[in-house]
Amino acid sequence: MLRRGYQKKDRIRKRPEYLHLAEDGRRLFSRHFILVYARRNDLVSRLGVTVTKKIGNAVSRNRLKRLCREYFRTHRDHFAGAFDVHVIARSGSAQAANDELNQSLEKLFSQIE
Numbered sequence: 724m725l726r727r728g729y730q731k732k733d734r735i736r737k738r739p740e741y742l743h744l745a746e747d748g749r750r751l752f753s754r755h756f757i758l759v760y761a762r763r764n765d766l767v768s769r770l771g772v773t774v775t776k777k778i779g780n781a782v783s784r785n786r787l788k789r790l791c792r793e794y795f796r797t798h799r800d801h802f803a804g805a806f807d808v809h810v811i812a813r814s815g816s817a818q819a820a821n822d823e824l825n826q827s828l829e830k831l832f833s834q835i836e
């Protein structure tokens with residue numbers, strides 16, 4: 724059985740990595756999220772999530788981050804390669820239902836080339 728955790732090697736952690744992704748990555752937009760992605764030469768896809776204080780209180784921001792990480796954790800095997808993916812929450816996403824947010828993430832992740 725494959726281990727499907729979300730460990731440090733699965734995260735974008737340093738500011739220069741986010742900046743490099745912002746410069747060289749491609750952007751996809753949905754109602755609730757902006758997704759920036761770029762292909763990696765490594766074997767492992769990584770995720771970074773940004774939810775600013777403009778979105779809501781700590782409870783709603785953490786809910787959005789948990790939802791994004793869980794979606795990535797369960798669907799990263801569907802990528803046709805390794806990618807760095809940065810998910811940015813847009814205003815109004817904190818008030819959306821979990822099903823609506825999952826559909827938005829599914830739409831964005833299915834467009835990754």
